[in-house]
Amino acid sequence: MKNFKVLLLTCVALFALTSCFEDMDDNPISTIEINDFVWKGMNAVYAYKDEITDLANDRFNSNDDYTNYLNEYASPEDLFESLLYLPNDIDEFSVIVPNYLDLEQLLQGTTYSNGMAYGLVKLPNAAEDVIGYVRYVMPNTDAEAKGVTRGMIFNTIDGAAITESNFSALLNPTTYTIGWADYDNNGTTVTLTDDIITSNNETLTLTKSPYTENPILTHNVLNVSGSSIGYLMYNGFRIGNENLDELNNVFAEFQSAGVSDLVLDLRYNGGGSVDTAIWLASMITGQYTGEVFFKEKWNTDILTEFEQSNPEALLNPFVTQMTKRNTNGDITYQQSINSLNLNKVYIITTRNSASASELVINGLSPYIDVVQVGSTTRGKSQASRTIYDSPNLSKENVNPNHKYAMQPLIYEAQNADGYSEFYNGLSPDPTFQISEYYENLGELGNIEERLLAEVIADITGLSRASLSSQEPREPIKQISDQNFKNPFRFDMVDDRPLEFNLIN
Known part of the structure; x- marks a missing residue:
């Protein structure tokens, strides 16, 4: 867990715009105050701040200049969207919401x-x-x-x-x-x-x-031709204590069964918690404790502050324990990790595999043989966090006069080799590029299911007609899925404690 200070090198007189901001106990919230929060938050933490001219620390010459700028936007949404970097290409994921209570429910996996x-x-x-x-x-x-x-x-x-x-x-x-x-x-x-x-x-x-969906849809141990193969269908990187216990228990079962090969099915997993991704990767391995799983690439201001004060905080290592802390640094959850010490893992993916799913693939690749089976992933290497309107941008002492919050991208997650630019997705080797057939999907976890069958054949070396050697199927246009209303369906959330100092 991390505690660090970030310098906000901007017009500190934002808090003195009394001509626009009267006592909120007596007056309704003004759009300009919410716009102030939007600009201030994005200026502080946005991953691509360096690419956005309007987020430059020296963008405004005076308070009036800044106030006039905020007044150009009729809504917080308009301002927020104007500050996104290549929204149709790089950042299609940052979100602003008018009610953070709804956002929190979605991030916890609760939907209708x-x-x-x-x-x-x-x-x-x-x-x-x-x-x-x-x-x-x-x-x-x-x-x-x-x-x-x-x-x-x-x-x-x-x-x-x-x-x-x-x-x-x-x-x-x-x-x-x-x-x-x-x-x-x-x-x-x-x-x-x-x-x-x-x-x-x-x-x-x-x-x-x-x-609230249980991210573990199914798991079992497949005994095929003398091979003990663990199979886990995992649909979301949840951070709840019960979810973590269940995930760790699955790996305890795999340990007890003497699993020598693992199939991690992430074909419908759009992402979730950064911590859970670290812990899952540590369950798969176990022999790389302390080695870098991924590195954080923030905007220049935050990166400089890290490098001057605590550069090690940018590095996220493989671990032996799952540990959660509150904002005071007190441990609220801790469990020893059950690890398989594998040198190879098979990961099933589709276009719906994103964020934390891609982090596991990318983070493990410098260390073990990651055999990706299926189709190309979504292409999202960035983490996000919830930004509230408060002095330290956390929920503590949040502005009581509105419930706007943002979920912007805050850093790119680079693997130990420094790689994170897979904006078009991570692709399987051509030998393992296989699509689901909608007219004959098969049962998940069954050894005859199309994608799993390809994995098992590779593990066991059984003779069969190669699925991947068939002529490529005509492309099918993917339209949407049941999560079309959830803006966080492809997310990688870093909600670990932050300490922001807004320096005058």
Whole structure:
């Protein structure tokens, strides 16, 4: 855990703009005060501050100059978006929200869900129509109770065909009725232009409710041809104590079973806690304690402060214990890590694998053989944190007059070799580039499931027709998934204690 001080080298007279900021106990919050918070927070911590002219420490010549600048933006959202670096390329992930309570729930993994995790795709021969496919079903949900299973196909919601333009409106309501469909690939698995989707007149009504997903969907030990293979389907890097205990217990089971090979299935894992990524990597290995798992590359001001005061704080090593501390530095959770001491790991990925998932792949690569199987990941090497309107930008002493908060990117996570620029994603070796077939997904964790079968064949050396040697399948346009309303579905969160000093 880290405690450090950051110099805010800006107009410290921001707090003296009394002409705009009257007593908030007697007057409603003004847009300019929230805009002040937005600029101040982004100036302090934004990873790409050096690239944004309007965030320069010498941007304003006077208080009036600064005030006029803030007044140019009608809303905090407008100002925030103007400060993002290449939002269609590099930073499509930083977010501002009007209510940090909603943000906190999302980051904890709590959403409204009917339990059906799905993907939305458009086939090459489709003009507008989109189909949905069930990726998996969450336990103890409406979808599970009503018999929804992985691989089911749907093409209508409340009787309306799903399209790119209407899917969010159709799937947003708390309750909706799904129209199921049959998928006929016309006897070809590679060519998609001749595939046929036909409604089968079967429907099902599903209702959402508050739900916190367990990130461990399934795990088991596969004994195949003398090999003891651990398999873990992990869908989110959660930081809750129970989640951490369960993850550590899975690795204890793998230890007891004498697992010699590990398959980490991150195909639907959009990310989560930086700490959890460090701990998972330490569970996979164990022989690199104290070595650098990843390094933090902040903006120049913060990086300089680190290098002058505590350069070691930029380095995040492999560890033997999971330890959480509060803002006072007191230990609130601690457990010894169960490690497998592996020199090789297989990691299943898709375009939905992002952030903390990519951190595990990138961070382990300098040390062990990481065999990536599936398709290219999302391409997000940056961490974020929640920034509140308070003297130290934490929730302590937060401004009571509004609930705006930001979740900006704060640093790039570089592996021990200094690599972090995988903005287009991390790709498997061509030998292991394999796609899921939506018409025949298979059961997760089953040795016959398409992606897992490829891994097992490589581990065991069993003779088979190579899946990866087939002619590449025609590309399918990925539209969205069940998390389309969650702006943090591809996130890597560093919520470790910070101490900011705003120096006059």
